[in-house]
Amino acid sequence: MIKYSYTIMYVANVEATVKFYEEAFGFMRKFLTPEEDYGELISGETTIAFAHLDLATSNLSKGYQQVNNEKPFGIELGFVVEDVTKAIEKVVQAGGKIYEEQKVKPWGQTVGYVLDNNGFLIELCTAM
Template sequence: MSTTKFATAVVYTDDVPRSVEFYVRATGIEPSLYDRDLGFALLGTDQSVAIASHAAGALMLADGYDTMKSAQVRGAELAFWAADVSAAFQRALDAGALALTPPRLMPWGQTVAYVQAPEGTIVGFLTPVAA
């Protein structure tokens, strides 16, 4: 049995206030911690999503941190459960996201939709897969 477990996914951005505002507007999940001086926020009571400035990234990772070179989509995604995927998708667009995939039903019964957040992260909204 592993002694480690998932803690948080971190989105690094040039504009922490804008990103925090986007994720709050798009998901309704408020920060449980927000250090505006450092540029670091943890969203929700479970703190499973963090928003961090590049300066905070450099502080945490020291010499191992390399800032993003562009705002292009990365090989990562933040996915959020949504009872109403269409409404979540529209809320994200209204908050400033770019539409990637409008809501659609997958062959295994799950409804999914994807946007690109202003800082470039892929954000998914999904229903649970039926048991």
């Protein structure tokens, strides 16, 4: 059996990113190395983790595409929230950006898209 355990995102400043996710989403810090090159959040069953760009370079000998704040990758983190408007406001206050204004989908779900402080795409949505 395979269990999805964690997502690691490579970032320029791990501590600042952990702080952003604490402020924007209320996640709690699980772990941060003394070198501040790797950190994890308590986010439910699946851990959200951040590693410094230097670790990406050492782990990925063929290279990788670094995230930017202009156009996100074709992947997103999805967070279910009770109030999308309030969740988006917290992201912006923490230093994130609105990528797509919230909309109500034909099936009744409210969905909005934001970028974190690195440019990673996050969907904020109500439960289906």
